[in-house]
Amino acid sequence: MKIIIAGAGEVGFHLAKLLSYESQEITLIDVNKESLAYADTHLDIKVIKGDATSIAILKDARIESTDLFIGVTASETTNITACVLGKQLGAKRTIARISNTEFIRHKDEVGFTKFGIDELISPEALAAAEIELLLNQSAFNDSYEFEDGALTMFGLNLSRTATFVGKTVKEAAEILPEIHFVPIAIQRFGTQYTIIPRGDTQFKEGDSVVFITSEGGAEELCRMTGKVNREVKNIMILGGSQIGYKSARDLSKTYSNIKLVEKDREHAIELADQLPDTLVINGDGRNVDLLEEEHISDMDAFIAVTENSETNIMSCLVAKSKGVRKTIALVENMDYFELSQSIGIDTLINKKLLAANNIFRYIRKGEVVAMTKLNNMNAELLEFKVKSTSKVCNKYIKDAGFPRSAIVGGVIRDGQAHIALGDFKVTEGDMVVVCCLPRSIKQVEKMFL
Incomplete structure (x- = not known):
């Protein structure tokens, strides 16, 4: 995929770095020579010095053959203008970073797509929304909603008092007659390895665990882990x-x-x-x-x-x-994420990561509706829409051929959330949330084409 990023600031550089790891063809445009020089020496990308609203500069970047144009300069006017020009000059899809959240609230009314902007993102608004979600669920240190909360991802650390410490995933599931949550990723205390749990995976004290929950799952999790969702x-x-x-x-x-x-x-x-x-x-x-x-x-x-x-x-x-009881800190340095729990802060949030997660779903194959990278873990959480041509369509999850380094967290069908286990049959129109390690992303994408 050919991608042009306008703006070599914090968000632009971080996006370029993540996308270059994915072997995408990246061109970075900025007026700041120093920012470009740093990106040029640290990343395997093409850099162009100039104004992203210049038609000559856009043509020099081969805008006519671009799959995705992303405007993330510090100026929302520049981003909007560059996206409009980029679309007119042949870019297939455009995304503009904006600071005025009124644009997002009224985007359908104004009709930004009519004049060439496919998506608007505000890292600041995303961070504010993340903070609000974390306060609503104060017991957890990480969260993400799918389909307005039909399914929600929560992250927490297991203490010694957690009911299922020492038990396998299968044994833990038997404690509750009707399960409303499922573990999708585990990081052992003191390691950097991310585990996609299976039935025989054992929970251990100190584990960082990410769960997918449906309605009622958050309360069950709190009850079984000894956490308290105190009212804020x-x-x-x-x-x-x-x-x-x-x-x-x-x-x-x-x-x-x-x-x-x-x-x-x-x-x-x-x-x-x-x-x-x-x-x-x-x-x-x-x-x-x-x-x-x-x-x-x-x-x-x-x-x-x-x-x-x-x-x-x-x-x-x-x-x-x-x-x-609840502390949340905004940080710019990604390395700080590894320190958050050890130094005693409940949650660290990062604008660059939130913006990148929001944009990343456009480079994934298959109809990706939403995605997020798990904080401090080497895994992605993707929401796919099942098409009639998808390999998983009309198959039971256990027979669909998911790799061992991927797991289905849940399925949303007609607005109703399901914690989907192996005997759940996937049908056309379902929204399927999958957690996978980087090595299995391409294989999982092919299953939803």
Whole structure:
């Protein structure tokens, strides 16, 4: 697949790196010579210095034969313009990164596809949505929804008190008469290996386990793992960034006591005007005395989303030491993900990863409806729509030929979620969620063509 990425910033570079690992033909366009030089020396891609809204530059990148054009510069105007031009010049599909989430809310009304933009993404809006989902399910450290929550992915660490520690997957399934969750990936404590569980796979203390759940599955998981989905009432947000603002705005619709701490005085005043249901505090969130004055120990959740990853991590650790149960930190460095559990922060989120997950489904073969890469694990979670021509159509899962390094997590049929085991028959129109290791992705894709 030939892909052009406009913008060699954090999101663009990360996307180019991930896609180059997939042996895609990547061209990266940016006006910044230094950003391009770094990408050119570190990645196996083509780079072009210039403005992505220049027709000459787009033609130089061979836009007429491009399968996917992605505009992820810092300017949403540039991204929109470049996508419109790219589509007119022959790009098969275009994706624009935007910061104004009004565009996403009204995309059908405005009709962006009519003038050449197939998809709009906002990393900040994706991060805010992720935060809201994590607060709604406070017992878990990772989450992702399929089909508006018909099936939900949850990640957690198994403690010694978990009912099924020491048991195999098959033995654990026998504890409950009607199962509403299934494990799809396990990472052993202290290792970097991702295991796709089978019936004889044993759960061990300290395992990081990812589950797919249908309705009622989250409560069952909490009961069996000793986790408590405590109600969140009091929330403190550090940083009035776009993510901080969007999180405060969205969370204030559900939660009554939200405090937002912003260091810049003028920006804090602006935020106070824009967020009437949020208490905006002008101050440095790294100041422990300030946090104590604002009763941080009474907070149920602390969310650090400043532009500085280290500030976010350190402030979450301070919040944890003051008794805050749920901590979420925004980080830019992907290497920090491996440290999150060992240093005591509940969840780390990354805009680049969220944006990449959202875009990645367009390079997968078969009709991929949604996908996410599992945090800290070498596996992907893909949602396919079954066509009449798909190899899995009208077959039982146990007879469909899935490789051992892939597992079906669940099936959504007519809006109804099913935890699908081996004797479940897949039919046309089903939405099938599959977890697979990188080595089996191509084989799984072929099953849904």
